[in-house]
Amino acid sequence: MITNTTIQESNQSILKSHQRNFNHLAENLESKGLDVNQIIQQIRNLKIAIPSWALGTGGTRFGRFPGGGEPGSLEEKIADVGLLRKLNPAADSISLHIPWDIPKDPKAVLQLLEREGLTIDSVNSNTFQDQPGQAHSYKFGSLCHSEEKVRKQAIEHNLHVVEYGKQLDAKTLTVWLADGSNFPGQQHFRNAFTNTLESLKEIYSGMPSDWTMLVEYKPYEPNFYSMVIPDWGTSHLLTQSLGTQAKVLVDLGHHLPNTNIEQIVARLLHVGSLGGFHFNGSMYGDDDLTTGSIKPYQLFLIFNELVDGSLDSSVLNPPVSYMIDASHNSKDPLEDLLQSLEAIQIAYTQALVLDRSKLKQAQENNEVSPCQTIIQDAFRTDVRSLVAEANRQAGGAIDPVGVFRMAQTREILIEKRGRLSQSTGL
Ligand SMILES: [Mn+2]
Secondary structure, three states: OOOOHHHHHHHHHHHHHHHHHHHHHHHHHHHHHOOOOHHHHHHHHEEEEEEEHHHOOOOOOOOOOOOOOOOOOOHHEEEEEEEHHHHOOEEEEEEEOOOOOOOOOOOHHHHHHEEEEEEEEEEEEEOOOOOOOOOOOOOOOOOOOOOOOHHHHHHHHHHHHHHHHOOOOOOEEEEEEOOOOOOOOOHHHHHHHHHHHOOOOHHHHOOOOOOEEEEEEEOOOOOOEEEEOOHHHHHHHHHHOOOEEEEEEOOOOOOOOOHHHHHHHHHHHHOOOOOEEEEEEEOOOOOEEHHHHHOOHHHHHHHHHHHHHHHOOOOOOOOOOOOOOOOOOOOOOHHHEEEEEEEEHHHHHHHHHHOHHHHHHHHHHHOOOHHHHHHHHHHEEEEEEEEHHHHHHHOOOHHHHHHHHHOOOOOOHHHHHHOOOOOOOO
């Protein structure tokens, strides 16, 4: 498998051209008054959680085409994320899905995590499927359900998830509900909302005081007429009623086409309600494609708001969790995640090199064309060598996907785990 020596050898073989690109960029940025070493440190401080459910090939409702060598256990999933971290040190943690990732031996899992330099970032509950042997079905909803016994079961599941999370030192519970309706008249809107809020209150009160609950929204799918939590406003309403430990989670694929997500991000930051991100790429809906593969400009504009907010002392939003939530059926899942990690780092770095004082001045003077030029100058800056340098300095690869392929990682994984090894997930 990939060792530090493999990475160093690969880095050495492309070091000259890397340095040529980096020196050129660094010189340009320094001439604009930017501190390149400080930017490198900021890139190195950006940490991103890998979802356990993205380590295998994603399925659609039409079919699944597993590529082989997928991790079959939590231990193998940790090994895969450890591999990603070696190549790109930004990947420092894992989001788990319960019941897909129930730890059988939490102490051993913790030791394994430590050995790989990883932590568990968030535990996700799952009331969007029925599990074998489950007493009541979630066919007509979970936390929103019209019947109390179903809501109780869903609440208890979430509390179990918190217990599993505590065993693995997680500090975040992510709740995404598939609850909603397919037809007008099927569900009483106000009752469904009230039931959801009351259920979330019970889960919230069962959470340790140093935990955060992230409430994720989604406009449609799997329900197509209404979702109980369709938008950031509803998530915000719920978190406001729950308390300061509850925050909104923005999944980039959970908006109707052409929604101005960067403005939502700015609004949530402004009111201190932004808790986390699920990064992915989207063309139409919840496509879960590679982050930055479809709309890199949007990704940059989102990071522009995050960086802008982080520099404003009046913004009191707590630190935001950065997580990837993507999985699809045509790429090697690990290569896909490496590409997502790099895309996120690039967007962040472009936001860091933006001339913010110049932009502010142009905004205040209503100089519209300069505003556009300044913001696009940052977006069009090729910062790839800066990101690569930050990763190299942190012990990672200049070309993570290149090393992954050169080391024939997938072939080795298939040899070890088998061609038919399939990961748990959708
Ligand atoms: Mn998500």
